[in-house]
Amino acid sequence: MIEAAMLWNEPNNKSHWDATVDPDWSMLAAHVIAAGTAIRAVNPSLPRVLGGMSPIDPHWLRRMEAHGALEAVDVVAVHGFPLDWNLWPLAAWPDKIAEIQAVTDKPIWVTEVGVSSFGDEAVQVFGLRRTAELLRGRAERVFWYSLFDLPTSWGAETRHREAEGSSYYRHFYLGLIREDGTAKPALDVYAEHAAEIGLMQWFHFHDPRLEEAVAWMKRLGTRRIRTGLSWADSFRENAVDWFDRKMEALADFDVTVTFCFTPAHLGIEPHHTSPARDPQAFADFCAWMIDRYAGTATIAPSTGPAALAAAQPELNPLLFNRDERLAAERKSA
Template sequence: MIEAAMIWNEPNNKSHWDPEVDPEWRMFADTVIRAGTAIHAANPAVTRVLGGMSPIDPHWVNHMRSLGALDAVDVVAVHGFPLDWNLWSIHDWPAKIAEIEAVVPDKPVWVTEVGVGSFGAEEVQVFGVQKTAELLVGRVPNIYWYSLFDLPQAWGATTRHREAEGSSYYRHFYMGLIREDGSTKPALENYAKVAGEMGLMQWFHYEDPRLDDAVRWMKRLGTKKLRTGLSWADSFRPNALDWFDRQMEALQDFEVTVTFCFTPEHLGIQPHHTSAAREPQQFADFCASMIERYAPASAASPTLALA
């Protein structure tokens, strides 16, 4: 079931990794090395993915290589939102992929988040699905469209700098193919045409009430691959393992890339989910325990190992 494990999410973006705590990403590189080693020891068949970078930056990748982090992963991942946040054209996708391939010719490049919101006009999202598929299907091994569902307005987007974003902050709430009220957007029909070749990226919050609906929609659409997350911070909530078990059991019919991220406040250098951990081995141990639980190396087939 678990095809791959991603180590963190957008680590070169201050929304997900605090640059004041770790300005040179040395702690992050150490975290990647420890986690990659632990995941491989738990199950060497699980592909290890360097947390999808945003922005797409070959210089940052070279820095990660200089710190030894690339030796602990099998795949380098990128995220891109050229019609919403990035200052480049959607037509530049092949060039952006080539920039990273040039500095990591020894590893495949995956697009683990790509999306176009409907904030300005839903017709723009229709175009975005069509053009993204045209440019990326067949160009990279794995693509994950962000996302299936709009983010509910009451939940708030996970970002450190909403005040600086201005109106672009609100785009976070319009990235889905299905509205908060459950109605579908026009772009869903276009996604359905490529669902077998373009996976979905969907975060599920702790005890997310949308989980079962997501599974029904993905099966109806013909989606084969899903990227989601298991939060280290959430693992300290009451009944966390019960929720993780329910989530992973519900997703067992898909090829899942699971993202491990979010520092528990009490374990961070700063009390925030973006902070480097005081003891990065604890994060590595969490990653290993999740792989042992949901993708055990001893399993004859990729099924759950629920306690």
């Protein structure tokens, strides 16, 4: 069910990671290293993806490499929205990919790319078609953001909200389907590329659009999906039931799952963008989700603790203390 695990979302963007707490991203690196190690312990063959950077910044990637984070991932991801937010033209996509290729030999995925219909729906049609041309053959995975417009009553996950002016309101028009459920012209263009370009869709807790989204994606011929499992949501009532329902609904797709959002009570600051006080707590959540939805590629489920310890003693604390740690975290919530 899970094709890959992504560690955080846009971690070099101040709307998603609090750089005032972690100005050199060393704490982020500790989270990535801990989570990457924990995921590898549970499923050694599952690709681990460094959360898609936005902006696309080779200097930031070098910093993460200096902190040792790239040793714990298999793929580097980038996000780009040149017709809405980035300060570079649409035609620069090949150059932006090349900038990252120049500083790493890891595969590069474009895990979010999109064009809003905020100004004109014809701009989205042009942008989707041109983006498909520019990225073809340059990235192993491309995910279009997104299937649905964000309902205006929900609010966007960005730090400064309405103070951002039109940049904030563009968040609500990035879907291929309007809030009222009707299709935009760009939907037909996406359908032409659905076999090669996946869809990135965030689902809110108990999102009422889940079944409708699955029906649309199957109708369009989409093969790959990127979505998120929120660490913060895991402390909400009936969280596991929601996670199970979502992952079961997406079972027919190849899913890249993104782990992010710090529970307020576990953060250095009480906010979902804050580094956790203990990075291992994030790693435990990631390992728990992979164990539940992606299993293990090399260790039989019936294998006992003694055999596991003998086979991989250095991973023993990750494998055997996780349940106790998770129980303690939930007790403290």
